[in-house]
Amino acid sequence: MELIKVTKKNIEEEHICCAISNNEDCQVVSKKQWLKKRFKEGLVFLKGNVRGKCFIEYVPAENAWCPIEANDYMFIDCLWVSGKFKGEGYSNELLKACIADSKKKGKLGLVILSAKKKIPYISHPKYLKYKGFKLADTSGPFYELFYLPFSENACKPCFMKHIKSPSIKEQGFVLYYSNQCPFTAKYVPIIEKIAHDKKIAFKAIKIESTEEAKMAPAPFVTYSLFYNGEFMTNEILSDKKFEKIVNEKAARE
Template sequence: MEIIEVNRDNIDTEHICCAISEMKGDRSTSLKKEWLKKRFDDGLIFQKLNVRGKVFVEYLPAEKAWCPIHANEYFFINCFWVSGQFKGQGWADRLLKQCFDDAKKMGARGIVILSSAKKMPFLSDPKYLKYKGFQVADRAEPYFELLYQNFDENDSSKPAFRDCAKHGKTDRLGLVLYFTNQCPHAEKYACLIKECAAERGWAINMIKIESTEEAQNAPTPFTTYSLFYNGSFMTNEILSEKKFYQLLDQLKQNR
């Protein structure tokens, strides 16, 4: 087993870990690959273990991150995942080292990554990252943490969330879902909950973020998938049909 880079030369033949194949009519993998191809122009690097599983890290210059942050000259880890039978074998350490090596080689000041006060779905594990030397640079409501590691101990500057994403608020009322194709499953499940909402007589405003500029001015740190209700952040978890119905039941009770 070895770590390999997925790039524009091999992306059409390599799987991308969290979406290995597509069922008929499902475009999850294709949408993610289309998103990656555009990000390669921004300097995105995708490293994975050459196995059929979820063992990968993707990162890019923070100036191009699809996350509303100020982190000039840092690299931003967009997604970092080791799961299943490959956990506990040192692959996370090796992938993280690859990221660090690439960032240093390109003259970055350090690494920044989105996490949370405690482990949350679809966010990197804060316990592991802090064990590896990451520190909290900034916080955003209700539980997001921006973690960083600076390569220069004498550099006291810290990355920060943009103000638009710090408060867990949007000026749009009702159910509002912000999502992107950073995760191959986001659009599929966004469309699913739109149908579920309609079945229950709810409307949902679907806002697909299509550019770096839109992402960096979003009202949420997690632009991959963030659901709001009446202006307040609800969850960043990509909801199944069952979980979304449960959420609607809770909202109905609180009306």
């Protein structure tokens, strides 16, 4: 497999794997606009020359859209290889390229967001442990921060203190999200409309900068839904899944 680095120069010609549609699709537009702004912050997007989800996205941890303290580390935003490529070794190739690039840039190691068990949109802890990653820190309700140090004396990264127990003060549904994932461009407006039509208290807060991301109330800045102050889910909800949650809350109340 050949690895292709997506840059400002070729981004319009290259598909970005997680949103395989034409360049006029709202998901593709939002993701590519987000990437263009992040390239100047050191973000790297490497993808395989295959038609499908096979890529790794990483950035210097100081510029990571995640509330962590990991100076001089490289943060992996996403490592995604779809099931149809299972057994081909593509995940290993992408990770190996990231490690080599990070060492070349003088980084202390890699850091990545995970969880106690496999959940949507979060790297699988079993795979990370298999590749030598170690647990660095934890955050409620299930988040884990893993790191792969390049030397024995490398300092251990950690979550920022304000997200150790994710919660907010606002009542009703409150969604924090960003266009780091292309799917938010499609599905956030859908659940916003459902909430409006049902006259449900709903507020969507879009993260627009690294500074805002660092102060987000939960580790997964891409998508974090709260209800009456409590964290609910990081899964990017479809209309049916959101309506199910709304109905369950209504039944309990």
